Amino acid sequence: MDTDHGAIGLRAIDAALLPAFVPYLTGDTVRAIGGGMPGLTALGAVTGDLRACAAVAGRAEGEGLTLSSLYVDPQIRRQGVGSALLEALLAQTGPRRTEASWFLPEEEGQTLAAFLAARGFRAETDETPICRLDMAMLRRVPSVRRAFSPAFRPDGNIVPFDRLTPEELADLEADPSIDPRLRPGQAAGRLTPQLSFCYRYRGRIAAYFLCGQTGPDALAVLAAVSRQGAHPAAFLQLVTAAIHQGLIWFGGDFVCWLEALNDTSLALARTISGGTLQLWREGRASLELERLG
Numbered sequence: 001m002d003t004d005h006g007a008i009g010l011r012a013i014d015a016a017l018l019p020a021f022v023p024y025l026t027g028d029t030v031r032a033i034g035g036g037m038p039g040l041t042a043l044g045a046v047t048g049d050l051r052a053c054a055a056v057a058g059r060a061e062g063e064g065l066t067l068s069s070l071y072v073d074p075q076i077r078r079q080g081v082g083s084a085l086l087e088a089l090l091a092q093t094g095p096r097r098t099e100a101s102w103f104l105p106e107e108e109g110q111t112l113a114a115f116l117a118a119r120g121f122r123a124e125t126d127e128t129p130i131c132r133l134d135m136a137m138l139r140r141v142p143s144v145r146r147a148f149s150p151a152f153r154p155d156g157n158i159v160p161f162d163r164l165t166p167e168e169l170a171d172l173e174a175d176p177s178i179d180p181r182l183r184p185g186q187a188a189g190r191l192t193p194q195l196s197f198c199y200r201y202r203g204r205i206a207a208y209f210l211c212g213q214t215g216p217d218a219l220a221v222l223a224a225v226s227r228q229g230a231h232p233a234a235f236l237q238l239v240t241a242a243i244h245q246g247l248i249w250f251g252g253d254f255v256c257w258l259e260a261l262n263d264t265s266l267a268l269a270r271t272i273s274g275g276t277l278q279l280w281r282e283g284r285a286s287l288e289l290e291r292l293g
Contacts, residue, residue: 008081010088013042013055020044024055029069032059041093042069045081056085058093065095070112082115098287103130106279113283121285129260131269132278135243135253141274143236147243154197154241157234161196161210168198168205178225179262184210187222195219195249197241199234206230209238214257217250221258224265239272 013021018033021044025033032040042057054072058065072082090098100116102109106129113123139148146152161184173183180186187210195211207226211219226235246254260266260279270277 007048008053008076008079008084009046009048009050010084011044011046013044013057017044020052021055024052024071024073025057025069029057032068033057040068041089043085043088043092045072045085047076054081054085056082056089058089058095058098060093060095063096065090065093065098067098067100070100083119086119096289099284100286101282101284103280103282105132106281109281109283113285116285116287119287121287123283123285125284126282129266129279129281131258131260131266131273132280133256133258133269133273134276134278135247135256137276138243138273139253141272141276143274144240144243144272147240148247152240152244154244155199155233155237157200157231158237158241159198159200159205160193161191161198161208162193164198164205168200172205172208175227177228182223182225184208184223187212190220190222192219192249195242195245196222197238197245199230199238201231201234202229207234207238209235209242211242211246211256213249217253218255218257219246219250221256224258224268235268236272 011017013033015034015036018030022030024044025042029042033042037059039060040057041060042055044052045054047053053076055069056067057069058067070082070086100121102112104112109125113125117123138144169184172178173185190212191210192213195213196209198205198208200206207230208223209221210223212222214220224235246256258265258269260269
């Protein structure tokens, strides 16, 4: 399918055209096109001089369609290119229901949600933000900079999570002041002991920082807790120890994700990041056939 939309042309993306549109497609969509996945339709937009500038893709599932990619080069946005691609995709696939989901930086997600809402989609955004901390940016934050030094040594009170005694673990699980979602037991099966640390102070675990590897260069903070009476510097000590160990574990810089369960954890992430924190949110939207008009 090749059509023109003003100075922009629309093209069906196949394996031959795929390399030009890779920057505008998700990794899963690229692999699906390359592998010839059945039920997948991908369309791209090209400028007058045949440069790729946008793409959309969807996977048919029964009478429904799931959007897997939708991206327009920022330099040509607000010119109707995204609308033309989406309309062409829906016209070609004819779904009774179209669904989209995303996990994007807050501002970019808001832009996508507004775009879809203007075209009849009913949007729903997760109110819980996810914090993204990039180690390359944290290197410039004075409070944690020492974690990046090969000579770094953790505070003597720092204890690897897998060295806690059964009694210490039981004490943490029974503490009513700890949010049940943040107790160590909730991290079972996801926690990476080598990337998780506790702070032992005055005979008990006063704070802990539990992490789990989620990708080849990414980890998620599963729990970050500072109990009453903890030394003021305990949490910073835990964070620097985790960063240093992460650099060793991943063999270089990595990305850290933290779910902001409440205002306290969000404020903590902002303090640690020294202003480098980036908020991401999940979102979903759906469109029923009757809304296509």
